[in-house]
Amino acid sequence: MPFLHGFRWVIFEYQPLVDEILGSLGIQDPERQETPLESPCYPAEDDSRLLVLKEVLERERHSPFYQGGVSCALLKVAELGLVHAAEILLQHGADLTFEDPVTYYTALHIAVLRNQPDVVELLVRRGADINRRDRIHESSPLDLASEEPERLPCLQRLLELGADVNAADKIGKTALLHALASSDGVQIYNIENIRLLLEGGADVKAATEDGDTVFSSVILLLGETEGGEREEVRMINRFCFHVTRLLMAHGADPSECASYESLTHVCLKSFKLHFPLLRFLLESGASYNCSLHGPACWSGLHIVFERLCSHLSHSEDDSFSTDLLQKAETVLELMVASSQTVHLPSNFEINPDNCRFHGEKIKALFNSLKQLERSAQPLKHLCRVYIRQRLRPWPMDVKVKALPLPDRLKGYLLLGHGSSSDEDI
Template sequence: MPFLHGFRRIIFEYQPLVDEILGCLGIQDPEKQETLESPSCLAEDSSKFLVLNKLLERETQSPFYQEGVSYSLLKVAELGLVPAAEILLQNGANLIFEDPVTYYTALHIAVLRNQPDMVELLVRRGADINRRDRIHESSPLDLASEEPERLPCLRHLLELGADVNAADKNGKTALLHALGSSDGVQIHNTENIRLLLEGGADVKATTKDGDTVFTCIIFLLGETVGGDKEEVQMINRFCFRVTQLLMAHGADPSECPAHESLTHICLKSFKLHFPLLRFLLESGASYNCSLHGPSCWSGFHIVFERLCSHLSSSEDDSFSADLLQKAETVLELMVASSQIPKLPSNFDINSTSCRFQGEKIKALFYSLKQLQHSPQALKHLCRVYIRQRLKPWPVDVKIKALPLPNRLKWYLLIGHGNAGEEDI
């Protein structure tokens, strides 16, 4: 087997040379060695490098010379020893040499160990900046995107010309790696995501399995149900900030299919995800399927369906009041996005299933239907017009800065602070 053969070659053929090379640098156990220590040890470097050069000159004709110096390059790349790497490269180290166990090159390893100066050296000396490993098909940029600590390497790779939209055989890009590696609690790749987006990452990237930039966010939101309160807050905060970044770069949260639509998911759980849903609607997200319109799915239908479902089983007054208030705000946001609301054809509700608050739900529904069939009030038309003119979204900060009476600003803002919103 190639794997075993490569491993045996390290042990029996070129490992002695590797040990000598590392010994010249004062490295006995690379696994425990820190990165290049402190300025106090730099004075010794010149003598170490002289010894290393003499060793390499002496061993040039060794049958396993190139394997030895190339494998040594992997080790010094891991430790960030740039001067030693330069010497090894000058003496024949192969940039495409792979670790026989992980199949990573020196550039991959430098990224994994967050050695940005080493990354720059290797790329400038000819390392393939977009090369993928043979096991996971990860490029250096993919690996740099997966951990917040690797942000310096990510920045260097982008500056050095890495292809920000290169995808593996499954269609996964560095942006999707950054999103998929985030758990919102211990790993927050927010800055990695920001840097990739600013570098031109495509927000429409989709894998062969149909995963989009919102797949990770939808998954994490699902993890908040019944979770630890502190962790739930952290996840919600992460999802909110990443959604802001994605939408600022043109991502559409209302596309089909519905199970991959962030807006659809937030509408179905509008009580739980109210702050994020309000941000989506205030930022111009469609409250219907953005591809097929209300015939595919409609926010109005979803909100009334969830209202009837929740209020058919709970008579808790505080729960009902909070739910109705949030529903009213969501409906008002959807109505305020256009002069005439886009309701699905034959839109109706079955209020008989609502054991509690049925009259209030019917009143909400009829007021909505009336908007569709009656001339719009001037104040509604003015609100829609002003909000549209304040684009790009979101408009809340812009509204607050307008020279208008506070009461009118409050009308334009639509329910800020009235729906028991938790902090994000």
């Protein structure tokens, strides 16, 4: 049916019946309300109202526009969360597959959008296709439920009712990728939606045809922190940290090459800006080389020294240089403490003459790594690597402090640095 004809059909043919059905319940069409729609406290579902509704449906059942009217009315009561009215409409022939002529959403989609979990359950139990995609955006009910924190009750109900958590649209986008893509860390803080999907079996290896992975949105958000306002940057960083921790806890690999970049690679390239997240990644076992192709693809050691030389060639500010060198040293220590042997990339050399400032300090860092690579690792280093690996996942410092060891050994396990927590992100 052509769009304009379908719209005209609603307005001029069965809309009067829709109005009469809603009027029997003492309510207006939600689209015609002057005030924003909220969860209403209508007397619409008391016994007397429902009896009037049944009388209207019996009286109008031979109308040529009955099927369209009662089905469209189902969309409206689903939007308002009127479970008993929806049940009566279904008993009197409302079509679960009926679509809104403008949005092409079914009653199930609309119930999810308005966070009406009881209506969602009714519709599914009465035969609505729980995985049905709309014809405009190809969104399933689970996709829509994943996108807003307010829809968490619907998301939980859909999963309990058997929605396919890994169903994907034609480009491979799953509900988890929808949830991640809709997040901006500031206005949409849907961490619980993401957690629920992961606990429900969402595949962390899902990827779209365009190459977007579960870390693509995190990488995009991190790019917005450069030059941003302090409070907004803090909120984005915290969101990215929590989401990354969830994804890694369910097996996501932040160092695996994607179509664009991996998360670890991005954090290494901007280790000063993303130091807390990079520290978490390395302490949680993320590879500091490409986990798919090895250091020939990209090497964290190479990136850190390259960035050090680049930054210190343009600034001689002491506070900036000191902070940058301290962070670089910590990152390098974390890399060393994560593996029993140190393997520098082949033909990897550093020319400190290319660094206008602090060349000697960079050379000293590099020489210490070269020395570690050439020498057999001492027992204390091997023990540190083993213990730190056994204490994963993060937070490392909390677990180290709980060990029955002298403070000096705890300091060695913690690389001599103070505690860290997600409050620092």
